Amino acid sequence: MASFLLVGMMPSKAVAGPIKLKYANFPPAPTFPCVQMERWKKEVEKRTKGKVSIDTFPGGTLLKAKQMMDGVIAGVADIGCLCMAYQPGRFLMTNAISLPLGIPNATVGSLVLWDLYEKYKPKAFSKVKVLTMFTTAPSNIMSKIPIRTLEDLKGVPIRASGGAAQILKAWGANRVGMPMPQTPEALQKGVVKGLFSSLEVMKDFKFAELCKYVTMTQVPVYPFAVVMNMNSWNKLPKDVQKVMDDLRVEQARWTGEYMDNHVKEAMAWSVKKQGVKVITLSPEEQARWNKLLEPIVYNWVQKMMGKGIPAQQIVTDIRTLIQKYQ
Numbered sequence: 001m002a003s004f005l006l007v008g009m010m011p012s013k014a015v016a017g018p019i020k021l022k023y024a025n026f027p028p029a030p031t032f033p034c035v036q037m038e039r040w041k042k043e044v045e046k047r048t049k050g051k052v053s054i055d056t057f058p059g060g061t062l063l064k065a066k067q068m069m070d071g072v073i074a075g076v077a078d079i080g081c082l083c084m085a086y087q088p089g090r091f092l093m094t095n096a097i098s099l100p101l102g103i104p105n106a107t108v109g110s111l112v113l114w115d116l117y118e119k120y121k122p123k124a125f126s127k128v129k130v131l132t133m134f135t136t137a138p139s140n141i142m143s144k145i146p147i148r149t150l151e152d153l154k155g156v157p158i159r160a161s162g163g164a165a166q167i168l169k170a171w172g173a174n175r176v177g178m179p180m181p182q183t184p185e186a187l188q189k190g191v192v193k194g195l196f197s198s199l200e201v202m203k204d205f206k207f208a209e210l211c212k213y214v215t216m217t218q219v220p221v222y223p224f225a226v227v228m229n230m231n232s233w234n235k236l237p238k239d240v241q242k243v244m245d246d247l248r249v250e251q252a253r254w255t256g257e258y259m260d261n262h263v264k265e266a267m268a269w270s271v272k273k274q275g276v277k278v279i280t281l282s283p284e285e286q287a288r289w290n291k292l293l294e295p296i297v298y299n300w301v302q303k304m305m306g307k308g309i310p311a312q313q314i315v316t317d318i319r320t321l322i323q324k325y326q
């Protein structure tokens, strides 16, 4: 009893071991959202000199793709990595990064997305602490059949989410929405004939074994956020908070650069080892595809202004920030 009282009176820092945090992620461990998770974990543990210990849960073992935000708010996990495209109606402002505005790569996409978040601090994130954001590299069509023209694509079931699904629809494909972890089975069963996402998945999910064609479109990126339960954040010592705050932009850039390099590596492997054919649209065909994307930005601005979002300013900001980081 006496020792219990004594321990209870001591400052918690002196008696407790490291602060333990649970970090949930939805796709399998070898994929890029989990690679960046392990990098962040390692850096935080190192920079806090062992004050913090992070348990990572890849593969949806703690929270699945669409549960991530609510699961973190509820405290099922302290930290969660989510893809905003899976709840497009929830992350209206930051999903603007998926408009066809010419983001050239994941590094630029990630830095632009972070600045956009910092400027607008959207309500969608008011219940959590945002630890970083990043985007994929631009999307391309990976398919079982060759797609060289809009006619080849018409009515073909292709998997995509959020802004990417809007773009596929404009091109006339039969877009099928589902989170990435469900895609291997959908491809295997033939529910879809391809997918529309960044190309590192050709290697990381072995899609190159099924999808022998890649049609280069280089639009759009998918946006991600890493969020922390507000209570878990508020309980952290100030010096630990500072380590995490100092990592916000650094982690965005690191993830973008990792993604951009990994896309190159994955495509070299796909072409060399899997015999994948890369299709570049002819200039005339590219012009037809581009033409169909023209109304998307305008329509998005109209729709968002109706919801009180400064949509035109957001589009202008994205364009300016692309120039800044390019």
Ligand code: 3IO
Binding pocket: 027, 031, 032, 033, 083, 085, 136, 161, 178, 179, 180, 181, 196, 197, 198, 201, 222
């Ligand atoms: C993605 C999601 C999980 C693992 C690897 C990934 N590469 C690109 C994405 C983007 C995305 O969320 C999606 O659904 O295409």
